Amino acid sequence: xxxxxxxxxxxxxxxxxxxxxxxxxxxxxxxxxxxxxxxxxxxxxxxxxxxxxxxxxxxxxxxxxxxxxxxxxxxxxxxxxxxxxxxxxxxxxxxxxxxxxxxxxxxxxxxxxxxxxxxxxxxxxxxxxxxxxxxxxxxxxxxxxxxxxxxxxxxxxxxxxxxxxxxxxxxxxxxxxxxxxxxxxxxxxxxxxxxxxxxxxxxxxxxxxxxxxxxxxxxxxxxxxxxxxxxxxxxxxxxxxxxxxxxxxxxxxxxxxxxxxxxxxxxxx
Numbered sequence: 001x002x003x004x005x006x007x008x009x010x011x012x013x014x015x016x017x018x019x020x021x022x023x024x025x026x027x028x029x030x031x032x033x034x035x036x037x038x039x040x041x042x043x044x045x046x047x048x049x050x051x052x053x054x055x056x057x058x059x060x061x062x063x064x065x066x067x068x069x070x071x072x073x074x075x076x077x078x079x080x081x082x083x084x085x086x087x088x089x090x091x092x093x094x095x096x097x098x099x100x101x102x103x104x105x106x107x108x109x110x111x112x113x114x115x116x117x118x119x120x121x122x123x124x125x126x127x128x129x130x131x132x133x134x135x136x137x138x139x140x141x142x143x144x145x146x147x148x149x150x151x152x153x154x155x156x157x158x159x160x161x162x163x164x165x166x167x168x169x170x171x172x173x174x175x176x177x178x179x180x181x182x183x184x185x186x187x188x189x190x191x192x193x194x195x196x197x198x199x200x201x202x203x204x205x206x207x208x209x210x211x212x213x214x215x216x217x218x219x220x221x222x223x224x225x226x227x228x229x230x231x232x233x234x235x236x237x238x239x240x241x242x243x244x245x246x247x248x249x250x251x252x253x254x255x256x257x258x259x260x261x262x263x264x265x266x267x268x269x
Contacts, residue, residue, distance in 0.1 A: 005037045008078060015077035020157035032063075032070040051085035097223035097253065098216050105224060111209040117202045119171055120186055120194070123149075124203075124218060126165040128225035128243055130155065131218045135194045140181035144169050151244065160244040226254045 009030050016026045039054045051071055058064040068087045075083040100108065105125055112118040124134055133151050141150045147164045176185065184193045203218045214220075222243070229239050240251040 002037075002041065004041070005034060008037060008074070009034060011078045012074055016073070019077075022155060028066060029070045029073060032067045033074055036067065036071055036074075046084075048084040051083070055085075055087065096256070098214055098220050099224040099227050100212070100214065100216060100220055101224075102228060104210070104212050104214075105221075107210050107212065108206055111206040112202070114202075115171065115175070116186055117206075119168060119175065120199055121203060121206065121221070122165070122168055124199075125221040125225055126168065127162045128222050129162070130222060131196050131199050135184075135186065135196060135199060137185040138181070139176050139179060139183055139185050142172065142176075142185065144172065155244060158244060160241065162242045162244075223254070226251065230254050 012033055013026060013030060016029060021029070036051075036054055039057075040050055043050055043053065045053055051068075054071075055064050055067060058067055071085075072083045075081050109118060109121060112121055120134060123129060123137070124131065127149050129137075129149075129151070132155075136152070137149070138152075141152060142148075142164070143150070144164070147166060147169070149162050149164050151160045151162060153159065172185075186194050188194055188198070200218050203221075207216070226239050226243060229242075230236065236251055236255065237248065239254070240248050243251060245251045
């Protein structure tokens with residue numbers, strides 16, 4: 001790799017890590033920056049034209065948006081200047097999340113025979129966790145008496161508190177009996193922390209045994225959690241806090257997914 005490119009990538013990575021960007025975001029930004037810098041070394045355009053020409057060569061709208069975000073960060077954090085090119089038209093696609101109905105959740109869980117696996121899937125749905133959060137859960141993060149779970153350093157390195165289902169308490173008590181509070185809640189047969197890929201495979205193995213034909217993933221359990229809470233009449237601002245969303249706009253999408261929202265407002269007529 002060219003030393004100039006290597007130096008700039010290292011500089012950007014340091015800045016992103018210090019600002020608590022997620023591992024996946026850092027990986028994406030470094031990829032797009034490397035592509036941009038390679039393009040820049042081969043073309044003698046002005047900075048503004050260089051960025052414009054680079055983005056024009058990217059067919060995918062989403063990749064173009066991410067590339068532009070990367071370049072903006074590069075200018076702000078590394079070059080210490082304002083990005084010379086403004087791109088207003090590229091926006092991230094708002095994908096409609098796929099959810100499972102409550103009956104489908106029951107059907108899915110019925111296929112999970114391993115107690116550890118059953119609890120993992122149950123907590124993903126019942127507490128609205130991300131897979132990356134459930135594998136990092138430690139026993140000390142649980143408040144079984146008050147039915148709460150403390151999420152340490154979730155997305156954006158932020159802590160939050162979410163709910164725990166009463167139905168899981170007895171099973172969890174048996175799971176953690178005699179264990180240290182500092183241990184991971186869920187551990188493999190070899191006494192190691194679960195990795196994300198393993199949890200995803202647990203979900204897909206159970207899904208294959210059901211009659212569910214929807215294209216869903218582990219993250220669909222989190223979407224289902226939020227949607228079912230809205231259908232139960234829970235205030236969307238509370239759901240925002242439980243999910244750890246930065247903006248209420250992110251949570252609002254679940255309003256469109258809810259088919260059975262309880263409406264307690266009466267007409268003024």
